[in-house]
Amino acid sequence: MKAMEWTIGWWRVSLQRVYPTVSQLSQTYDKASFQWHEHLRLLGYCHAYRKLWQSLKDANVLPHWQDNLKICDCGIGTAAFSLAFAQTIDPKTQITGVDISPQMLKIAHQKLSQTNISHQIYQRDVRSLPFADECFDGVISAHVLEHLPNPEQGLKEIVRVLRPGAPLIIAVTQPKFIGRLIQWHWGNSCFSQKELSELMYEVGLINLKFFPFPVGLTRLTSFVGIGFKN
Numbered sequence: 001m002k003a004m005e006w007t008i009g010w011w012r013v014s015l016q017r018v019y020p021t022v023s024q025l026s027q028t029y030d031k032a033s034f035q036w037h038e039h040l041r042l043l044g045y046c047h048a049y050r051k052l053w054q055s056l057k058d059a060n061v062l063p064h065w066q067d068n069l070k071i072c073d074c075g076i077g078t079a080a081f082s083l084a085f086a087q088t089i090d091p092k093t094q095i096t097g098v099d100i101s102p103q104m105l106k107i108a109h110q111k112l113s114q115t116n117i118s119h120q121i122y123q124r125d126v127r128s129l130p131f132a133d134e135c136f137d138g139v140i141s142a143h144v145l146e147h148l149p150n151p152e153q154g155l156k157e158i159v160r161v162l163r164p165g166a167p168l169i170i171a172v173t174q175p176k177f178i179g180r181l182i183q184w185h186w187g188n189s190c191f192s193q194k195e196l197s198e199l200m201y202e203v204g205l206i207n208l209k210f211f212p213f214p215v216g217l218t219r220l221t222s223f224v225g226i227g228f229k230n
């Protein structure tokens with residue numbers, strides 16, 4: 001991780017980002033979990049997630065999935081991205097949610113149960129998924145890659161569990177004004193389209209496409225990348 005350095009007279013000033021440990025991050029999200037879903041709803045993220053899935057479906061960029069769809073949501077949080085997926089794409093989807101925060105997972109379980117969405121949840125780091133190779137029809141992930149000190153490692157592990165031809169659909173924070181404010185508060189990274197594209201390409205994803213969020217505040221904070229396992 002590169003530090004920024006300036007030499008001023010006889011002084012060298014150095015600025016380097018420090019990532020929280022998994023345990024610190026898990027505690028931070030445990031604390032945030034009680035308000036998280038309501039904040040997402042008030043800020044328009046739940047609506048924007050649904051609109052995003054609808055627009056991807058309309059644009060014909062998603063595969064023609066069969067029944068018994070198995071989707072893994074990496075960093076599922078309170079399941080907002082998964083709920084929007086199941087409600088828009090296929091309510092019979094089997095969701096497998098992974099997160100490091102037990103409290104986020106507890107709420108994800110409640111939300112998915114209330115809406116009768118078949119699911120399993122795992123308290124795990126996305127960099128070490130407890131699943132066999134090539135077992136999912138798709139992986140979805142919203143605003144999680146930004147928390148990994150080595151995002152390539154996380155993406156490699158995600159690609160491992162994708163079936164050949166299956167997509168990764170990933171939403172990330174972009175390095176614009178609001179993204180930078182979020183970064184200041186949560187200590188996450190931001191990605192430009194070029195940076196995300198290079199990362200996805202390096203881990204072997206192909207047919208990359210990038211989309212803005214269609215509505216609301218998310219248009220300013222985030223964008224989405226899609227890539228398929230070769």
Ligand SMILES: C[S@@+](CC[C@H](N)C(=O)[O-])C[C@H]1O[C@@H](n2cnc3c(N)ncnc32)[C@H](O)[C@@H]1O
Binds near residue numbers: 100126147
């Ligand atoms: C910004 S929240 C996004 C949650 C959800 N995807 C959403 O859109 O509301 C980031 C989530 O990623 C989880 N997370 C962060 N680092 C993780 C890691 N290494 N492995 C698994 N989950 C992680 C956090 O606990 C948190 O629930």
